[in-house]
Amino acid sequence: MNKIDLSYNKEIQGEFKINKLNLVLVFQVNCPGCFTYALPLYNKIYNAYKTKGVSFLALSTAFEDYDKNTLINTENLVTQGTLIGETKTYMNNQGIDKLPYTLDFPIAMDTIIDENELDYKKAINTICKLNPNYNIWPEFEKKSMASKVENYLKSLDKIALSFTLNQLRGTPSFILFNSELEILKEWFGHVDEEEIKQIINKLIENNKT
Numbered sequence: 001m002n003k004i005d006l007s008y009n010k011e012i013q014g015e016f017k018i019n020k021l022n023l024v025l026v027f028q029v030n031c032p033g034c035f036t037y038a039l040p041l042y043n044k045i046y047n048a049y050k051t052k053g054v055s056f057l058a059l060s061t062a063f064e065d066y067d068k069n070t071l072i073n074t075e076n077l078v079t080q081g082t083l084i085g086e087t088k089t090y091m092n093n094q095g096i097d098k099l100p101y102t103l104d105f106p107i108a109m110d111t112i113i114d115e116n117e118l119d120y121k122k123a124i125n126t127i128c129k130l131n132p133n134y135n136i137w138p139e140f141e142k143k144s145m146a147s148k149v150e151n152y153l154k155s156l157d158k159i160a161l162s163f164t165l166n167q168l169r170g171t172p173s174f175i176l177f178n179s180e181l182e183i184l185k186e187w188f189g190h191v192d193e194e195e196i197k198q199i200i201n202k203l204i205e206n207n208k209t
Contacts, residue, residue: 014106019055030085038172
């Protein structure tokens with residue numbers, strides 16, 4: 001079972017502590033879909049389960065538009081409801097100037113570094129092991145994959161560690177994991193609220209037995 005590699009430099013709002021069950025939402029401030037769908041959904045799930053042994057963290061990240069998906073823009077979103085980029089354009093077209101709802105959950109910023117700051121050995125090993133068959137591959141296949149991963153990492157302008165090391169497909173992404181950091185379920189893009197709740201309910205019941 002793959003484990004989440006979670007890295008962040010600063011908690012902008014609230015405090016995240018690992019619990020028996022944990023749900024992370026990875027979003028970008030320059031992501032209209034994150035604001036029209038994912039963040040409101042995350043509010044609902046947070047308020048439904050925050051007292052039921054589930055911990056929550058919304059992780060602001062950047063895999064593109066590094067000038068917009070920043071710590072300061074995330075802080076301005078949290079403290080002032082300030083919208084930027086494509087998110088602002090979309091909301092303005094709906095007659096909305098600022099974030100029209102509260103963000104009730106803990107929020108942090110993904111660790112974003114330059115390419116020359118990366119621990120390549122650790123990063124390559126982490127990404128390679130996301131393949132469930134990696135450990136049983138012959139050595140030449142392992143070396144080939146490691147080389148491809150290294151070239152991929154060197155092609156990036158900047159590296160958001162949580163986003164990159166977990167090889168997320170984009171934003172919004174939801175990751176459900178346990179106290180051992182083992183990933184229990186992942187979702188990308190639009191997901192039904194009831195689907196998430198059903199899985200959480202089942203896991204809560206299993207933890208009681």
